[in-house]
Amino acid sequence: MEKFRANLMLCAGTGCVASGTMKVKKALQEELRKRDLDEEIKIVLTGCNGYCAEGPVMAVYPDEVFYQKLTVEDIPKLVEEHFLKGRPYQKLMFKEPEKKTAIPMMKDIPFFKHQVLRVLRNKGLIDPEKIEEYIARDGYQAAAKALTQMTVEEIIKVVKDSGLRGRGGAGFPTGLKWEFASKVKSDVKFMLCNGDEGDPGAFMDRSVMEADPHSVIEGMIIGAKAIGAHHGYIYVRAEYPLAVKRLQIAIDQATEAGLLGKNILDTGFDFELEIYQGAGAFVCGEETALMRSIEGKRGMPRPRPPFPAHKGLWDKPSVLNNVETLAQIAPIIINGSEWYRSLGTEKSTGTKVFALTGAVNNVGLVEVPMGIPLRTIIYDIGGGIRKGRKYKSVQLGGPSGGCIPESLLDTPVTYEDIVATGAIVGSGGMVVMDDNTCMVGTAKFFLEFTADESCGKCTPCRVGTKILLDILTDITEGRGKEGDIETLQDLGRDIITTSLCGLGQTAPNPVLTTIKYFREEYESHIKDKWCKAGVCRNLVTFWIDEKLCKGCGACLRACPSKAIVGEKKKPHKIIQELCVHCRTCYETCKFKSIRILPAGYESGPSELVEVTATEGETTKGEA
Amino acid sequence: MPRLTIDDLRKIKEKHKADFTLREGGYRAKVTVHMGTCGIAAGARNVMTALMDEITKSNVNDVIVTTSGCAGLCAREPLATVEIMNKPPVKYCDLNDEKIREIFKEHVLGGNPVEKYALVVGSETTY
Numbered sequence: 001m002e003k004f005r006a007n008l009m010l011c012a013g014t015g016c017v018a019s020g021t022m023k024v025k026k027a028l029q030e031e032l033r034k035r036d037l038d039e040e041i042k043i044v045l046t047g048c049n050g051y052c053a054e055g056p057v058m059a060v061y062p063d064e065v066f067y068q069k070l071t072v073e074d075i076p077k078l079v080e081e082h083f084l085k086g087r088p089y090q091k092l093m094f095k096e097p098e099k100k101t102a103i104p105m106m107k108d109i110p111f112f113k114h115q116v117l118r119v120l121r122n123k124g125l126i127d128p129e130k131i132e133e134y135i136a137r138d139g140y141q142a143a144a145k146a147l148t149q150m151t152v153e154e155i156i157k158v159v160k161d162s163g164l165r166g167r168g169g170a171g172f173p174t175g176l177k178w179e180f181a182s183k184v185k186s187d188v189k190f191m192l193c194n195g196d197e198g199d200p201g202a203f204m205d206r207s208v209m210e211a212d213p214h215s216v217i218e219g220m221i222i223g224a225k226a227i228g229a230h231h232g233y234i235y236v237r238a239e240y241p242l243a244v245k246r247l248q249i250a251i252d253q254a255t256e257a258g259l260l261g262k263n264i265l266d267t268g269f270d271f272e273l274e275i276y277q278g279a280g281a282f283v284c285g286e287e288t289a290l291m292r293s294i295e296g297k298r299g300m301p302r303p304r305p306p307f308p309a310h311k312g313l314w315d316k317p318s319v320l321n322n323v324e325t326l327a328q329i330a331p332i333i334i335n336g337s338e339w340y341r342s343l344g345t346e347k348s349t350g351t352k353v354f355a356l357t358g359a360v361n362n363v364g365l366v367e368v369p370m371g372i373p374l375r376t377i378i379y380d381i382g383g384g385i386r387k388g389r390k391y392k393s394v395q396l397g398g399p400s401g402g403c404i405p406e407s408l409l410d411t412p413v414t415y416e417d418i419v420a421t422g423a424i425v426g427s428g429g430m431v432v433m434d435d436n437t438c439m440v441g442t443a444k445f446f447l448e449f450t451a452d453e454s455c456g457k458c459t460p461c462r463v464g465t466k467i468l469l470d471i472l473t474d475i476t477e478g479r480g481k482e483g484d485i486e487t488l489q490d491l492g493r494d495i496i497t498t499s500l501c502g503l504g505q506t507a508p509n510p511v512l513t514t515i516k517y518f519r520e521e522y523e524s525h526i527k528d529k530w531c532k533a534g535v536c537r538n539l540v541t542f543w544i545d546e547k548l549c550k551g552c553g554a555c556l557r558a559c560p561s562k563a564i565v566g567e568k569k570k571p572h573k574i575i576q577e578l579c580v581h582c583r584t585c586y587e588t589c590k591f592k593s594i595r596i597l598p599a600g601y602e603s604g605p606s607e608l609v610e611v612t613a614t615e616g617e618t619t620k621g622e623a
Numbered sequence: 624m625p626r627l628t629i630d631d632l633r634k635i636k637e638k639h640k641a642d643f644t645l646r647e648g649g650y651r652a653k654v655t656v657h658m659g660t661c662g663i664a665a666g667a668r669n670v671m672t673a674l675m676d677e678i679t680k681s682n683v684n685d686v687i688v689t690t691s692g693c694a695g696l697c698a699r700e701p702l703a704t705v706e707i708m709n710k711p712p713v714k715y716c717d718l719n720d721e722k723i724r725e726i727f728k729e730h731v732l733g734g735n736p737v738e739k740y741a742l743v744v745g746s747e748t749t750y
Contacts, residue, residue, distance in 0.1 A: 002679060003641055003675060003678045003679045004641075004645070005645075005675060005678075005687065005688035005689065006645065006689070007642055007645050007646055009646070036668075039675070040671070040675055040688075042642070061645045061646040062644075062645045062646075062648065062650070062653075062687045062689060063689060064648075083690070084658060084663070084690070085658045085659060085660075085663070085692055086655070086656075086657070086658050086689065086690030086691035087692040125643075125646050125647070132635050132638075132639055133639065133642075135632055135636055136635060136636045136638075136639035136640070136642070136643050138636070139632075140632055141632060144629045144632060148629065256624050256626075257624045257625075257626060257627045258626030259627065265627065265628060265629055266626075266628055
């Protein structure tokens with residue numbers, strides 16, 4: 001076998017591929033060949049590294065140097081400097097926001113430093129399309145142990161004792177789920193994996209399937225043995241083509257190697273695994289709807305009980321686990337339940353992966369011990385709010401979750417503590433919003449999603465979400481009226497208590513939490529016709545504060561409707577009749593001279609300053 | 624790939640150890656070839672090639688090779704530093720193809736520094 005002196009782990013997750021990984025790979029190959037280094041240095045394409053914001057990214061081993069934002073043009077210099085002359089190339093290194101010094105080593109970069117990798121243990125370290133690399137990282141050792149040295153009871157006990165809870169959102173204890181299904185007598189049972197990740201902004205499961213597909217397969221083999229299943233499906237949405245491709249490669253390799261199929265590892269245990277591609281309906285992430293979908297029927301939930309552990313897919317006992325849950329199984333089998341419990345809290349053990357997106361500096365995939373405060377995730381790992389703006393809220397749990405305000409930023413991330421705020425941990429989507437976000441608009445955004453995705457089977461969800469959405473639309477367009485807030489709250493609670501499945505039972509959460517924490521914003525929309533964040537076009541006028549305007553002309557040039565007039569170095573003015581409320585001037589002005597005022601506001605500059613001084617909560621934060 | 628047994632899992636892991644020693648750390652010895660402009664002009668490229676050849680032939684998994692810039696003593700290039708874990712590093716100078724092969728066998732594999740080629744013992748470690 002050839003020996004290499006360096007491995008270049010180039011990220012080929014969906015994010016980095018979109019940013020140009022494949023072109024960079026080609027350029028690297030050519031340049032290494034040109035310099036006669038191609039037999040000494042190996043390029044490995046990995047799954048998602050997690051630091052998607054600055055892709056394409058690459059880690060160089062053994063030096064542990066981390067490069068980001070690679071471009072084809074930079075490659076010749078990088079190869080000459082680092083790989084030939086051994087001088088790590090500063091230009092492509094991570095730099096802290098607003099600081100100039102480069103941080104060469106991956107382990108010193110704050111984004112990586114605070115993370116603890118269990119689910120993502122192989123991220124960026126293996127080529128997901130080569131089973132040998134997974135095996136080299138102790139892959140399939142847990143399956144071997146479970147199949148040869150452990151009884152069904154022992155497997156269930158260690159998973160139960162670990163405290164592992166379903167990472168798909170509901171947080172049901174995994175070991176208990178397995179125990180229920182294990183005790184049901186049936187000649188046919190099914191082991192299923194839920195890869196129908198549908199929350200806007202969430203991509204943990206996709207990343208795991210892309211970066212480490214064998215870890216999911218191994219978890220399923222162990223689960224299959226625990227419940228006595230010999231057939232399984234991985235349900236993946238068709239919008240994840242790379243995940244489907246890598247999972248299929250992994251299944252084929254594992255089958256060829258005798259790790260799937262008949263007589264696994266010569267132990268006499270059989271387990272066949274197939275991928276089923278979902279068409280992308282959000283409700284198919286709900287377990288009974290997902291099983292309907294695999295059966296080839298329309299994906300709609302049904303009442304429980306009977307629970308799937310008794311009557312699931314084709315009415316046979318079935319267990320459905322989330323991708324991330326399954327990826328946690330192998331290390332638990334190898335290291336035991338005490339090891340797993342060493343991180344996290346009493347009731348929320350281990351680690352959780354979050355997809356950190358929105359208005360933070362470091363967007364990406366992060367794995368942290370449960371119980372860590374939200375603040376640490378957003379400020380230490382996420383690097384704080386982008387463009388030096390002010391934090392407003394974090395949306396946790398997608399359309400089923402809620403918005404958490406600044407006063408609750410020290411809440412530890414556990415299932416119980418997050419539920420107490422009105423949000424849910426959910427699958428782990430974490431969307432951070434700054435003070436340029438309208439909370440009524442945010443609630444409306446999520447309601448548009450759930451109203452659209454409601455399957456229509458039960459009335460509270462089908463009709464209720466539509467009415468919630470109509471009221472929210474009215475409020476954001478200036479037709480809000482006294483009593484709307486109370487109607488939203490009453491109706492929201494009704495939908496929660498009477499809906500059939502998790503979709504309806506959680507759909508009002510974004511509305512209820514935004515009312516709970518940002519009620520004054522709803523009130524100013526309804527009473528003052530004023531969207532203080534300047535997002536709802538009908539509820540805002542833009543004015544230039546003449547005292548602050550330097551007459552630089554930036555807004556004048558940026559305005560798409562030529563609504564701004566003024567001479568150089570003299571205060572400019574917005575012609576209200578021409579203004580389309582697009583916010584461009586507000587975003588452009590470097591002197592914070594654009595004021596956001598209520599709809600229909602008419603006045604001169606002196607009065608304007610007075611208003612902003614007394615009521616200008618928005619302007620205070622930005623001035 | 625043929626059907627695997629549990630023993631095969633261990634063998635595959637062993638076979639890929641060299642790559643994962645690079646990625647995960649945990650190596651026993653590290654050889655740094657100084658490849659500044661001076662080093663390359665004096666023949667560091669040949670030294671590197673010979674070293675990689677020896678590593679491949681000897682089939683060791685716990686030795687890593689890396690490059691660094693000019694060590695500051697351009698007159699005595701090519702230079703290389705051999706670091707065995709928990710032992711003082713040794714810098715070698717005026718290297719060529721044969722010398723590095725000898726150093727690899729004697730020092731890296733055998734653990735005995737080759738004094739006749741050594742410039743200095745001690746100084747900073749890099750691990």
